Amino acid sequence: MSFETINPNPEPPKKPEVNMKSVRKFTTLAIIVVALLYIGSTSFYTVEERERAAVYTFGKITHEEGSGLHFKLPHPIQQVRIVPAELTQNLTVGYRETASGDQVVEEEAMMITGDENIVAADAVITWKINNIKNYLTNIEHPETFLRNASIASIRSVIGSQKLDYVITDGKTEIQEQARIMLVELMDKYDTGIQIIDLKFQDIEPPDGEVSEAFRAVTNAREQKNTKINNAMKYENDRIPKARGEAQALIEQAEGEKASRILNAQGDVAKFNAIYEEYVNNKDITESRLILETLEKILPNAQIFITNSNSDTVSYLPLNELMNNRSNTSTSRTNTNSSSSSSSTNNSQTSTQ
CATH class of the missing domain: 3.30.479.30 (Band 7 domain)
Known part of the structure; x- marks a missing residue:
């Protein structure tokens, strides 16, 4: 028969020893990573085109930024509010x-x-x-x-x-x-x-009857304005043409006026010249004017000069004399031309 001895105060089991340095190191590293992630997520921001960013520092706007990637201090030191400042x-x-x-x-x-x-x-x-x-x-x-x-x-x-x-x-x-x-x-x-x-x-x-009534008034005014505009358009089209035609008539009348004035001045000068000749030689000038007038009035009339002082009427047939004279001069001209032709032929024959 055996007896076991029981210890009334047993010792607790030993716990494994913890490396406090490793724990501190891990904790510090985790804090640094979290801080970096927080800073990275809150410190960088992007501003799009046609936008601007207002940067708040401790609750007050200190400066503005344009489009692009920008950096700011982490919240709550700095905050950013982006607005479409360049957008209409x-x-x-x-x-x-x-x-x-x-x-x-x-x-x-x-x-x-x-x-x-x-x-x-x-x-x-x-x-x-x-x-x-x-x-x-x-x-x-x-x-x-x-x-x-x-x-x-x-x-x-x-x-x-x-x-x-x-x-x-x-x-x-x-x-x-x-x-x-x-x-x-x-x-x-x-x-x-x-x-x-x-x-x-x-x-x-x-909407309702009032609206319809005023719409009718508006349509009537628009039609009125349309007709006024059409009338103004017609007026603007016709007035320049009428002014041009009037100016052409005025210029034509001025030309006719100047022409008639010049013709009248020429007639006056001609009359004055004839009058001066008439003053110097009344009979000759008067006879000449009569003859020139007769030539204009009766261009095919035959002229006879008569003398009615005696019992026998004598006349001088000027037309026949003028015709004979012209025929004589024509025959002489033909004779001279034929004689010159003969002399030319004879000279050519002698030369040969």
């Missing part, structure tokens, strides 16, 4: 563009005119950011502020005009006045927003 944007008032088409926003579109009528007006505002600091710090919700300011400007201008003028001839003027007022509001509150343009899409009364 459009803001609609009175309606919204949806996939199914334009949807009217009545609380924005309905406006009261100066003569207490209601019109529906919708517009498009073209704008861009021209001062990033003012845009990010002076207004909390820029687009909401811009839409409200646009509605206020449009209602202020339309509220001072009559309905007939608003929906017909005054659309362009009202549009320009609203744009100027909106620009003044943006400058007054230093919003950093630049208003490029404000254009109305439609200004018309609410």
